[in-house]
Amino acid sequence: MLQHPPAEPGMREDEVETPALILNLDAFEANLATMARRLKGRNVALRPHAKTHKSPVIAHLQKAHGAVGQCVQKVGEAEALAWGGVSNILVTNEVVGARKLARLAALAHVATIGVCADHADQIDALDGAAAEAGARLTVYVEIDVGSGRCGVTSPQEAADLVKRIADSRSLTFGGLQAYHGGAQHLRRFEERKAAIVSAVGIVRATLDALEQGGLPCPAVTGAGTGTFDLESTSGVYTEIQAGSYCFMDADYGRNFDENGAPVSLFRQSLFVLGTVMSVTRAGSAVIDVGHKGVGVDSGLPLVWEKPDIAYAGASDEHGNLKFTPSHNGALKLGEKIRLVPGHCDPTVDRYDWYVGVRNGRVESLWPITARGAMT
Template identity: 35%
Template sequence: MSGSTIEKHSDQIGMPKWDIDTPALLVDVSAMEQNISKMAKFASAEGVSLRPYIKTHKSTILAQKQLAAGAVGIGCAKLGEAEVMAAAGINDILIGNQIIGVAKIERLINLARNTDVIVAVDNRQNVDQLSTTAAAKGVKIRIIVELDVGLHRCGVKPGEAALSLAKYVDTAPGLKFCGFMGYEGHLQHVAEPEERATRVKEDVGLLVKTAEMAKLAGLRVDIVSASGTVTYKETGKLPGIIEIQPGTYIFMDSNYYPIMPDFERALTVLATVVSHPEEDYVLIDAGSKALSTESGMPEIKDIAGAKLTRVWEEHGKVELGEPSLRLKIGDKIEIYPSHVCTTVNLYDQYFAISNDRVEAVWEIDARGKLT
């Protein structure tokens, strides 16, 4: 945490959480620590390495907590996130995304001078750009080949196409091939564990098979990485998987929670009732600039019958069906985000809450790092 953050918020330490000005992002410290520890223990018991995807929390303090609990390194979605993490002294960083264009590749090369950074590729053109620049600058960059295991986002096709790209990377000057990754995002909403296990075996199995083909072809494969929060068990137990890279588990959210209750919902948005125009609804001061809604409406915590039904930019409408409490103007409520990653990105800091009081204020220092 930067000194300025500590100074700026020192007067809030010890404050009851209900006195925090709103909208604000609260972390239940005990629930979050339970989540961090549960995933770390799972990985250790299964003999897989844990590389948490930090685009969920975007905070160096929280990444350090995950590393202290046993993570081997971290995963980032963006180069800008990786730069912030590296500046805080984190060394083993996978950027599970394509770094395209001269400006970004120059930044990547600078990052790689002092940090053990791994970058995903899915095409030869990108490999050529990375190789030419890295070789010219005398830097070696570790490369992971990204496979499309069914999400149909980035990624080369598993099997021969991926093997061919891996061989191409392996001989490219300035680059060091280190393995394969494939995020099974399309399986994160498969609710039925047996079906999930079958589909992970089929789809993530393609990643494992490709890694085996590469080994048979004489390539050295140090990393075979996959998994999200919902598939962590099925993917983590799949023979041949070397690393898992879940992100959301640290906080969980109301979108994943019904199908993956292994983790506690540790993150809430604190909001204030600002208007009560009709008996059956109130308005709160948290709208779409305080709560993301692309994964559905967030859920109100601990007030039965109260439902967030609509958001505007600065307002949220809470309908008060029975048996909800009769909320009054000035009351504060907590809301579970439906998607924690995009909600966190709206805030500058977390209020870390223990026993209903502010224990610390943590900077979200990689917030907004989109490039």
């Protein structure tokens, strides 16, 4: 069941039912503009990752700021976007299983659909599904550039897979998928730079192998919010897949920039709004947001603009707030608190609605159409 919206347009933020996912629209729009400015002149395309936002509405706003298409991780996310009018979608992931492949191929009738592969069997299955549907799929070969997760581990394996795609009936080679997930949250700029220098080296070696095989490579796609400045100026990446930049989160806030200061290019636009629901003891209070309402995989949320209050522990439906001695007066029952999620992506995936807020008022409600789209 889709949950009913926790707010209505025009309502004050403090009237919103909680927990609710709040989007500061000014900050969100500023982030879209900042990314467009930052990439200008770098000769790279922006293909934001919808695993973060899961919303055709946001995809269209990103397109208005220059995005060439969207990334997703799951076929269900691709469906939600394609059915919402997004015309160019790359599944940055391997897709395994006959039913999923049939769904993916069906989508290729209404949108340009790319997908990744790191194994010959996947390519054969994709070719079969596309042929069966009478559709064409664009296939990217995923190479492991340092994360140790998916992706082939040698240039020759990549070249073999590209050759197999070229020899297929219904597939087009799209390029290399070269995302270094493990680099995004390395804290020091120098660590992130070293990781991406290494990734770029692997990409170059792979491009060399393709060239030697007479296999043109149309694109190199990858990068996230933590490192996109590096890939986008590397000379080998042609497309940037950052997702979190539109929202940001507490964990990205723990990264440092090249001057050793906390990263500050993008603004925090995403919040979970909670309500103080129990105040039975001094120095603490209970908020109605637990780990069902905010992702804790990358640490606990922060309390926004109240540095003297800590979110000290999460159970399923409750959060324990603790006050430092400097706090003047206890939190009041019913008081609203904005939390900065530790990790934006899994937090968004718990909600059905964005509550867009401007100047303290609810301006818009956007459904999170791909919420829970895991298959």
